[in-house]
Amino acid sequence: MDNQQIKDAGLKVTRPREKILGILERSGRRHLSAEDVYKELLTNGDDIGLATVYRVLTQFEGAGLVCRRHFETGQSVFELNSGDHHDHLVCVRCNRVVEFVDSVIEERQSAIAAQHGFHIEDHSLVIYGVCTDCAVKG
Amino acid sequence: MDNQQIKDAGLKVTRPREKILGILERSGRRHLSAEDVYKELLTNGDDIGLATVYRVLTQFEGAGLVCRRHFETGQSVFELNSGDHHDHLVCVRCNRVVEFVDSVIEERQSAIAAQHGFHIEDHSLVIYGVCTDCAVKG
DNA sequence: TAGCAAGATGCGAAAGCTTCTCAGTTGTCT
DNA sequence: AGACAACTGAGAAGCTTTCGCATCTTGCTA
Structure with missing residues (x-):
């Protein structure tokens, strides 16, 4: 185990x-x-x-x-490490983290890197915002 | 000025x-x-x-x-601050930075945030890779 | 199962980036 | 020019992270 x-x-x-x-x-x-x-x-x-x-x-x-x-x-x-790649949504108020994957974004990233002659090694996409709970609390 | x-x-x-x-x-x-x-x-x-x-x-x-x-x-x-938002491609060898904007990615981000009940405040997308120059140098 | 060598640990020191403190200086407004 | 708030420089300090080293463990071997 x-x-x-x-x-x-x-x-x-x-x-x-x-x-x-x-x-x-x-x-x-x-x-x-x-x-x-x-x-x-x-x-x-x-x-x-x-x-x-x-x-x-x-x-x-x-x-x-x-x-x-x-x-x-x-x-x-x-x-x-769950094995599968994913990106993050982070609440700027409570620091809650939500994971997500979006194939459209993944594809666009590869295309953009290729376009600029870059060989991708890694990438990090973090969206910062306010989650529902915190928005309600004002 | x-x-x-x-x-x-x-x-x-x-x-x-x-x-x-x-x-x-x-x-x-x-x-x-x-x-x-x-x-x-x-x-x-x-x-x-x-x-x-x-x-x-x-x-x-x-x-x-x-x-x-x-x-x-x-x-x-x-x-x-140039006023317009953009994301970054960073070379992990020479630290060269290339800026880019991709409306498809921008849209998907908004959709994903909304989907999870987040109100976006900011986001950061960084793609790390090896640029052409560094790839050539081995 | 006792012994050994490589590998791990814990502690405190130290490094690297960034912020704070505070006495002295400078910009702005009259 | 004068007054006052804002700003600066230097060093101390804060934070996260890493290092150095003496000591302790693990995993292998006999």
Whole structure:
């Protein structure tokens, strides 16, 4: 199960790695910052350093287990890699994140890159707005 | 001319502000980091502090004179606000930036936001890839 | 199952970008 | 010119993220 994913990544199965992966899997929110993960660990009584959280998340990223996103909040957020690419809608009030995929946009992006002689490696589309809940609250 | 833009922003016309605006206007590159602007000032013999550069750029941003972008490089880059919205293609090798606009993508974005009950405030689409020049260089 | 070497960890220090503080300076308005 | 608010420079400080290193674990081997 969990452990296998860690092994497959060529990493030793250690308590920090198991715990961190568990938090990412069980968290209600799909997008957590390193700080979020760290605080969750502390809450659970796990004595794991922040540096380790960063190290582990970076290794998981390298192994393709998680994706790192840079929204405009100043800190990176991490999410479990579901395998399928998707973009994000972020609420500027409550930071809620909604994922979406749109094939039309994907196609246009490829076309535009090709048009400018670029070989796409990655792309990031983030729409910032106010979600229904926050709009209602005024 | 320049000065008027600064006045219109409700700011006093000072040497740092004139110089910084001038650099943004005259720079060959459209996207400069605060550090880039600062170095340019030093080169020109202007004794302006980095803190001032950040302050001024932030004020210009607030006034709508410049736009701040957060690419995945870890630092913000600033560009003169041309008024019309556009997205970016960034070369991951040489950091070259190409701007583009695509109405199809714009439309799809609005549709997607509406579909999820979001009121769009802003959005950022960045395509990362390798540009022709860098691809040739291997 | 004991022992070992490579790999992980935790802590504090440090780096990199950006903002803040504050005393001194400058622009603007009269 | 004078007064006052706004602005600046320099360094300190804040934040997120990474590094260095002594210590501890994991996973393999005998």
